[in-house]
Amino acid sequence: xGCVETSAIAHLLQPFIELDEMRLRAISTYIDIxxxxxxxxxxxxxxxxxxxxxxHFGESxxxxxxxxxxxxxxxAIDLGSGAGFPGVPLAILDPDVQVTLIESQQKKATxxxxxxxxxxxxxxxxxxxxxxxxxxxxxxxxxxxxERFEQALQMAIRLTRxxxxxxxxxxxxxxxxxxxxxxxxxxxDPVQMPCGHSRELLIGTKAS
Numbered sequence: 140x141g142c143v144e145t146s147a148i149a150h151l152l153q154p155f156i157e158l159d160e161m162r163l164r165a166i167s168t169y170i171d172i173x174x175x176x177x178x179x180x181x182x183x184x185x186x187x188x189x190x191x192x193x194x195h196f197g198e199s200x201x202x203x204x205x206x207x208x209x210x211x212x213x214x215a216i217d218l219g220s221g222a223g224f225p226g227v228p229l230a231i232l233d234p235d236v237q238v239t240l241i242e243s244q245q246k247k248a249t250x251x252x253x254x255x256x257x258x259x260x261x262x263x264x265x266x267x268x269x270x271x272x273x274x275x276x277x278x279x280x281x282x283x284x285x286e287r288f289e290q291a292l293q294m295a296i297r298l299t300r301x302x303x304x305x306x307x308x309x310x311x312x313x314x315x316x317x318x319x320x321x322x323x324x325x326x327x328d329p330v331q332m333p334c335g336h337s338r339e340l341l342i343g344t345k346a347s
Contacts, residue, residue, distance in 0.1 A: 143170050143188045148196075151189055154333040155197035156204055158232075165231050165258050166196055172257055173222060176250045182222040198308060198332050199225030199283070202340050203232050205330060206279060206306055209342070212236050215279040218270055218295050223251055225281050225308060230263045241266045241273055276300040283308040292320050299345045307341040308332075314341055323347055 145163035152158065158166075170188055177183060185191050202225055206212065213236065217226025220240035230238040240263065242248045248267035255263045266273055271294070280299045285291040292307070299305050305324055307317055314329050324343035332338040 143167055143192065147189070148192055151192040152197055152200065155193075155201040156232075158200070162231055166192070166228075168257060169196075169223075169227065169231075169254065172250075172254050176253075177222075180246045180250070182247065182250065193334060195222070195224045196228055197334065198338060199228035200232060201333060202281075202306060202308055203229040205340060206304060206342065207233055207236075210278075210304055212279045212304070214275075214277040215239070215281065216241060216273075216277040216295075216298050217281050217283075218298065219282065219285040219291060220251060220265075221247055221284070223254060225283055227251075227254065227258075227260075227263065229281070230260050231258070234260075234262050236262060236279075238263050239266055239273075239277070240264070241268075241270050243267065243269045270294045270298065273298060277303065279304045279306060281306045281308070288313065288316075289320055292317060296321060296323055296345060301345055301347060303345050305343045305345060307343075308338060309341060311337050311339050314339060317341055 148163050215236050215238045217240045220226050220242045226238050226240045240251050248265050251265045280295045282295050295305050318326050325346050326343040329339040329341045
């Protein structure tokens with residue numbers, strides 16, 4: 140068993156989502172690997188396992204479940220995946236969605252590949268290069284806590300197929316700038332994440 144018991148994970152995730160034992164075990168393994176790697180490279184500033192469950196997994200799974208109930212998704216991209224959020228939780232939640240994690244920093248890409256191998260997830264792959272080089276588009280493109288937000292948003296729009304969905308997990312202060320920058324996107328009203336951290340889920344449909 141991992142450093143966080145599955146019963147504790149289930150309790151911490153209650154405000155966000157309910158999961159079966161198999162998915163809870165996957166999250167426990169994920170946390171073990173994340174903490175091991177985080178001692179060597181900076182994957183997350185959050186060190187407390189309980190806070191990792193709520194801030195990273197809770198928010199990612201809440202967003203994934205919300206998006207999957209809105210529209211059918213066959214392919215997804217997590218742009219600037221870093222520690223794997225929200226792309227890996229999406230893949231854990233729905234094994235039918237083919238998820239690509241785009242991460243140009245090689246140490247982080249290596250972490251993601253080890254994580255995928257350890258979790259045995261067949262619907263996940265890593266693209267360890269710059270997003271500009273990625274040759275395809277997807278039904279859903281996700282952004283969370285990325286640097287150079289303006290450039291990342293424009294890249295997310297480019298990687299989304301026409302009629303596809305863009306999902307931003309951003310601070311409340313970024314919502315209006317995102318609306319202005321993403322003029323090719325029809326944005327819905329933002330959804331407040333559970334447990335307060337001023338994080339909102341802004342979802343849009345690429346019009347053209």
